[in-house]
Amino acid sequence: MQNRLLISIFLLADCSQAPDGSTIRLEAGKDYPTYGGNNANNRYSPLTQINTENVNNLEVAWTYFANDTLTQGSAIQCQPIVVDGILYGTSAELNLFALEAGTGKQLWKFVPPDGGGRIRGVMYWEGDNDKRILYTAGSYLYAVDAITGKSIVTFGNNGRTDLHDGLSDNMNHDVSKLRVGASSPGVIYKNTLVIGSSVSESGDAAPGHIRAFDVITGKLKWVFHTIPQPGEFGYDTWPDGAYLNIGAANSWGGMSLDEKRGVVYFGTGSPASDFYGGAREGMNLFSNCIMALDAATGEMKWYFQGIHHDLWDRDFPIPPNLTTVTRDGKKIDVVVQAGKDGVVYVLNRDTGESIFPFQEKPVPTEGLPGEHPYPTQKYMSKPKPLSEQLITEDNITDISPEAHEFVLQRLKEFPIMESRFQPPSAEGTVLFGYSGGAEWGGNAIDPEGILYQNVNNEPWELKMIRKEMLDEQTANLSRGNALYMRNCSVCHGENRKGISTLIPSLVNVKDKYTFSDIEGFITAGNGRMPAFGYLSAGNRKAIIEFLLEIKVVEERGNNVAETVEVDDQNEKSFPYMPEYISEIWTPFTDHNGYPAVKPPWGTLNAIDLSSGDYLWTVPLGEYPELTAKGIPVTGTESYGGPVVTASGLIFIAGTRDERIRAFDKNAGDVLWEYQLPAGGFATPITYEVDGVQYVAIAAGGGRGAKPGGWYMAFALK
Numbered sequence: 001m002q003n004r005l006l007i008s009i010f011l012l013a014d015c016s017q018a019p020d021g022s023t024i025r026l027e028a029g030k031d032y033p034t035y036g037g038n039n040a041n042n043r044y045s046p047l048t049q050i051n052t053e054n055v056n057n058l059e060v061a062w063t064y065f066a067n068d069t070l071t072q073g074s075a076i077q078c079q080p081i082v083v084d085g086i087l088y089g090t091s092a093e094l095n096l097f098a099l100e101a102g103t104g105k106q107l108w109k110f111v112p113p114d115g116g117g118r119i120r121g122v123m124y125w126e127g128d129n130d131k132r133i134l135y136t137a138g139s140y141l142y143a144v145d146a147i148t149g150k151s152i153v154t155f156g157n158n159g160r161t162d163l164h165d166g167l168s169d170n171m172n173h174d175v176s177k178l179r180v181g182a183s184s185p186g187v188i189y190k191n192t193l194v195i196g197s198s199v200s201e202s203g204d205a206a207p208g209h210i211r212a213f214d215v216i217t218g219k220l221k222w223v224f225h226t227i228p229q230p231g232e233f234g235y236d237t238w239p240d241g242a243y244l245n246i247g248a249a250n251s252w253g254g255m256s257l258d259e260k261r262g263v264v265y266f267g268t269g270s271p272a273s274d275f276y277g278g279a280r281e282g283m284n285l286f287s288n289c290i291m292a293l294d295a296a297t298g299e300m301k302w303y304f305q306g307i308h309h310d311l312w313d314r315d316f317p318i319p320p321n322l323t324t325v326t327r328d329g330k331k332i333d334v335v336v337q338a339g340k341d342g343v344v345y346v347l348n349r350d351t352g353e354s355i356f357p358f359q360e361k362p363v364p365t366e367g368l369p370g371e372h373p374y375p376t377q378k379y380m381s382k383p384k385p386l387s388e389q390l391i392t393e394d395n396i397t398d399i400s401p402e403a404h405e406f407v408l409q410r411l412k413e414f415p416i417m418e419s420r421f422q423p424p425s426a427e428g429t430v431l432f433g434y435s436g437g438a439e440w441g442g443n444a445i446d447p448e449g450i451l452y453q454n455v456n457n458e459p460w461e462l463k464m465i466r467k468e469m470l471d472e473q474t475a476n477l478s479r480g481n482a483l484y485m486r487n488c489s490v491c492h493g494e495n496r497k498g499i500s501t502l503i504p505s506l507v508n509v510k511d512k513y514t515f516s517d518i519e520g521f522i523t524a525g526n527g528r529m530p531a532f533g534y535l536s537a538g539n540r541k542a543i544i545e546f547l548l549e550i551k552v553v554e555e556r557g558n559n560v561a562e563t564v565e566v567d568d569q570n571e572k573s574f575p576y577m578p579e580y581i582s583e584i585w586t587p588f589t590d591h592n593g594y595p596a597v598k599p600p601w602g603t604l605n606a607i608d609l610s611s612g613d614y615l616w617t618v619p620l621g622e623y624p625e626l627t628a629k630g631i632p633v634t635g636t637e638s639y640g641g642p643v644v645t646a647s648g649l650i651f652i653a654g655t656r657d658e659r660i661r662a663f664d665k666n667a668g669d670v671l672w673e674y675q676l677p678a679g680g681f682a683t684p685i686t687y688e689v690d691g692v693q694y695v696a697i698a699a700g701g702g703r704g705a706k707p708g709g710w711y712m713a714f715a716l717k
């Protein structure tokens with residue numbers, strides 16, 4: 001143990017002895033020991049065997065099929081880790097596996113008692129004779145022996161800790177039925193594992209508290225309230241008692257850790273419910289904040305709120321990165337956070353002050369009845385946002401005269417948008433920032449302080465409706481149909497026909513899925529489709545029977561409101577029901593389903609964080625059918641981030657064309673690409689075993705594209 005540790009330090013400098021005797025793997029070297037490569041989330045590898053000259057000689061080294069079955073709708077978002085030449089990852093079912101990283105040979109597989117949800121990575125920790133993988137599946141945090149794959153039964157309750165722990169303190173409602181998972185891994189400081197959560201975005205959202213658990217015992221160590229409670233700083237940025245009813249303001253994108261400072265950094269999301277804040281007048285700290293907490297105690301060091309009183313679902317979707325920039329000849333340690341709205345914040349790591357100046361400017365305050373839009377918002381001077389902020393006649397699509405005309409006419413149906421902070425309305429708004437700028441795949445930063453970020457540039461349309469009106473509209477429908485209208489039609493459409501390639505049609509869903517398949521999607525979510533954990537078994541059944549066209553006729557005319565009350569214990573514990581909910585929330589597209597804005601729709605960017613200037617921007621991904629028509633490569637949305645190497649390469653997949661590519665980090669040229677067997681909607685890693693450098697990625701498919709389930713590794717011929 002000690003010998004190997006010393007060798008690692010000398011050869012790779014990838015370990016250090018923590019003060020309490022545990023070993024923390026710090027940097028990607030031969031191994032890739034943490035989600036994000038290191039705790040700073042740099043996704044930077046010092047390996048150089050694969051370089052700009054030879055990358056074109058990459059070929060498949062091994063392929064591993066991770067899933068139990070190749071089911072429709074399955075997907076893998078996991079960026080694996082490699083420790084001591086063993087690769088750890090998860091399948092679509094959230095089974096955890098260990099492979100020989102050089103051959104792809106399976107060493108073991110751990111099947112959790114309940115799966116469900118999507119996760120993006122796992123955590124590794126080691127102490128004396130004790131090596132653990134910690135990861136989340138469903139509502140639990142599991143501890144698994146990294147060598148044997150066996151559950152560590154002394155952890156938590158027989159090997160797992162319930163992620164509801166610590167959420168209901170001081171609260172008078174029961175959170176046990178509310179959905180709580182964790183789609184991104186946390187960070188481990190000494191023996192303290194700090195983690196955020198994924199929760200609902202509607203009235204039934206669980207509180208988004210940040211929690212710390214003991215890595216050895218699984219016991220709760222501390223809780224930080226992202227919605228402050230009486231006596232806590234920020235309590236007065238909400239109506240009195242808001243914390244009792246309102247949830248979310250959760251951190252779902254992942255975290256960074258500065259081991260030397262002992263500080264954990266993360267971004268939070270919007271408070272519940274999305275798009276309507278009638279019951280939450282005020283600035284709503286600590287939603288939409290970049291935050292620094294003491295990793296050992298949970299004490300707040302500072303916060304920086306990007307959006308006040310969010311009405312647009314502008315969550316911080318990715319882990320922040322830690323790096324150092326040079327300003328006026330001085331080095332400054334910074335934390336960098338990119339947002340779904342394309343804004344990039346570069347903040348002093350010790351004080352939370354922005355490195356680049358910003359202005360707090362007045363914004364529109366005419367909202368829906370009962371709404372209290374915040375009167376000012378921040379406008380950062382630099383870097384320029386990664387994606388468009390508004391759609392106007394000047395930037396609508398030009399891929400064909402028909403597409404242009406179609407969008408021009410559609411745009412006239414909406415009130416003119418003057419600000420990206422225009423509050424949602426019943427007439428409709430067109431917004432950027434739901435499926436990008438930056439998304440959960442993360443980004444990469446090299447030691448020179450250059451940020452490599454993939455970006456989605458796609459507008460969405462939003463139309464709000466009074467909940468009561470929707471209830472009236474659905475009063476005469478069958479119970480299943482009415483529940484479908486309330487919960488599912490906003491995406492799949494009132495007629496169940498879906499939207500182009502983005503949201504599947506459910507018209508003939510009975511030919512494709514069984515009752516239990518659909519039940520699985522509803523309870524656990526499916527790619528971009530959220531989970532509906534709050535729906536009672538009875539209401540789930542009603543929706544599924546409606547979709548499978550069973551029993552619909554005899555139930556027609558049931559009074560929905562009454563039925564819901566009778567058998568719906570879960571939904572009665574809703575913290576609150578917003579007065580307005582979204583009636584339409586779909587991509588804003590041309591007549592063929594392509595984004596309504598001028599391409600590029602997806603890009604890869606390099607930003608010098610010291611100057612805030614862009615070094616280059618190139619399209620990422622393509623629609624071959626459009627390229628064939630002579631349209632310049634448009635880029636596509638991407639889910640999955642980059643990894644950058646010391647030899648000047650950026651590896652990234654994530655695009656709708658299901659390819660993985662290598663870019664030259666200096667100029668943004670594509671140097672290599674490979675057609676994956678299914679979408680690589682995940683972030684690749686690179687590592688070395690027995691003198692050979694590998695690049696590996698999950699080709700897990702999903703997101704409306706064909707299903708997958710493979711992990712693939714590439715090496716030089």
Ligand code: HEC
Pocket residue numbers: 072073075484487488489490491492502503504505506509512513518521522526527528529530532543547702703704705
């Ligand atoms: C926020 C948008 C959204 C909502 C709301 C939503 N879905 Fe989905 N749904 C999707 C997307 C996107 C997919 C494709 C998933 C993927 O592969 O990533 C999907 C897939 C599905 C599928 C699988 C279809 C196929 O052909 O693979 C079923 C079944 C389904 N949804 C049922 C439902 C039901 C039932 C509800 C309501 C309880 C619902 N959805 C609500 C977005 C949504």
